[in-house]
Every structure is written in structure tokens, then in C-alpha cells.
Amino acid sequence: DIQMTQSPSSLSASVGDRVTITCRASHSIRNYLNWYQQKPGKAPNLLIYGASSLQGGVSSRFSGSGSGTDFTLVINSLQPEDLATYYCQQSYVIPLTFGGGTKVEIK
Amino acid sequence: QVQLVESGGGVVEPGRSLRLSCAASGFTFSSFSMDWVRQAPGKGLEWVAVISYNGISTFYADSVKGRFTISRDNSKNTLYLQMSSLRGEDTAVYYCARDGADDYNFDYWGQGTPVIVSS
Numbered sequence: 001d002i003q004m005t006q007s008p009s010s011l012s013a014s015v016g017d018r019v020t021i022t023c024r025a026s027h028s029i030r031n032y033l034n035w036y037q038q039k040p041g042k043a044p045n046l047l048i049y050g051a052s053s054l055q056g057g058v059s060s061r062f063s064g065s066g067s068g069t070d071f072t073l074v075i076n077s078l079q080p081e082d083l084a085t086y087y088c089q090q091s092y093v094i095p096l097t098f099g100g101g102t103k104v105e106i107k
Numbered sequence: 108q109v110q111l112v113e114s115g116g117g118v119v120e121p122g123r124s125l126r127l128s129c130a131a132s133g134f135t136f137s138s139f140s141m142d143w144v145r146q147a148p149g150k151g152l153e154w155v156a157v158i159s160y161n162g163i164s165t166f167y168a169d170s171v172k173g174r175f176t177i178s179r180d181n182s183k184n185t186l187y188l189q190m191s192s193l194r195g196e197d198t199a200v201y202y203c204a205r206d207g208a209d210d211y212n213f214d215y216w217g218q219g220t221p222v223i224v225s226s
Contacts, residue, residue: 034212037153043202044144045150045214055214087152091211094166096142096154 002027002090006099014107021074021102023088028068032092034075036047038101039084047086048073080106109133109215111203113156116220119193129186129203129217137161137181140206142213143188145199145222155201156188157211171197 003026013019023033031051036044045087046055051071061076074081083106088099115127129141148167156167156177165177176189186203200221204213 032210036213038152043219045216046207046212046214049207049210049212049214054139089152089154089212094157094211095168096157096211098152100152101151 004099010103012105021073023071029092109223111217113220124191127188
């Protein structure tokens with residue numbers, strides 16, 4: 001199975017900050033990497049697919065990059081509504097696997 | 108608009124069975140593969156199973172293989188998860204999710220249905 005490791009597990013940032021979350025795969029997954037946002041008490045929501053493609057309706061403040069084993073999610077100009085846990089997920093091979101999540105808090 | 112509505116969750120004793128349903132609307136259900144993803148209380152996301160658009164192919168996480176069965180009825184636009192030999196570690200919110208075109212990402216999710224395995 002491919003292990004997905006996210007860092008940090010949590011962070012606290014101020015409104016307007018640029019936030020970076022990283023995700024590392026235990027084996028190359030090419031660009032089969034997706035990012036989700038899960039707000040408290042809600043279902044997850046797809047933000048980024050194919051490592052860098054923005055899902056329709058998602059704010060352009062979110063961007064993704066990377067390939068192979070190392071990936072990054074960037075939130076530009078953090079907003080209060082970005083309070084959530086963010087998960088990466090590899091879709092390269094079954095079993096599909098998620099990272100452990102990064103909880104983003106607003107200072 | 109795309110809607111996925113799960114039902115069938117509840118409290119069940121260890122070793123018993125439960126069937127979850129997911130009613131789909133707003134898209135051509137028979138054209139998309141579908142998944143179940145679960146989330147234990149306070150924990151992260153865990154993929155459970157996937158079924159192809161036509162129901163021919165299914166795959167499972169090792170943690171549920173041999174105990175859970177994913178199926179679908181395209182005439183009813185409904186996805187199912189039959190869970191048997193339930194264990195405490197199966198306690199979670201279960202989400203159904205639609206796969207994106209040509210990839211195993213999850214572009215639409217239901218609201219989830221809770222399953223509590225307890226005596």
C-alpha cells in the first residue's frame with residue numbers, strides 16, 4: 001500500500017497569511033494526488049485534483065503543485081472560512097489512501 | 108445538481124449486519140464508479156470500497172475485505188454497502204462518494220450516515 005504523510009498535523013495562522021501544507025507519498029504516484037477540505041461537522045470537499053487542477057467552484061486562493069512523491073497545497077491570503085482539516089489522497093493505485101490530515105486554525 | 112443521500116446507519120451489536128444505501132440524483136448514475144469512505148470519531152478519512160460504473164468490478168480495503176460487500180442498482184440510482192460481522196473498529200460515519208471522470212478522486216460526497224457498533 002502507498003502511505004501518505006502530511007505535515008504539519010496542525011497549524012495556526014492569521015487572516016491574510018500564506019499557508020503551505022505538504023504531502024509525501026511512500027512511492028511515486030506521478031500526479032495522481034488530490035486535496036480535500038473538510039469543515040467541522042461536514043463532508044469533505046474536493047479542492048484540487050491531478051496535483052494541480054482546481055476543482056470547479058473552488059476559490060483561486062487554493063493551489064496545488066508537485067509530482068512523484070512530494071506535493072504541496074498552498075492557501076493564499078487565509079480567510080476565516082478556511083478553518084478546516086485538509087487531506088491529501090492518492091488515486092494512483094488501489095487501495096486508495098489518505099494522508100492523516102492537517103488541521104488549520106485561525107489565530 | 109448532484110445529490111448523494113445516505114441512509115441505513117444506526118447502532119448495531121458486534122457480529123451483526125447492517126446495510127447502507129446511497130440514493131443518487133442529478134447525474135447519470137450508471138456512468139460513474141462509486142465509493143464508500145468512512146471516518147471514525149475524531150479520526151481521518153479511510154477509503155472502504157469502490158464499484159465500477161456497471162457493477163462488474165469491485166475492490167475493498169483490507170480492513171473490510173470478506174465482511175463488506177459493495178453493490179449498486181443502476182435502475183434505482185442507488186449504491187449499497189452490506190456490512191457483516193461488524194466490529195467496534197467499524198464505528199464511523201460512512202460517506203458515499205462519486206468518482207471523478209477517469210480517476211479515483213471523489214468529486215461529490217453525501218452527508219454521511221453514522222454507524223455505531225456497540226453492545
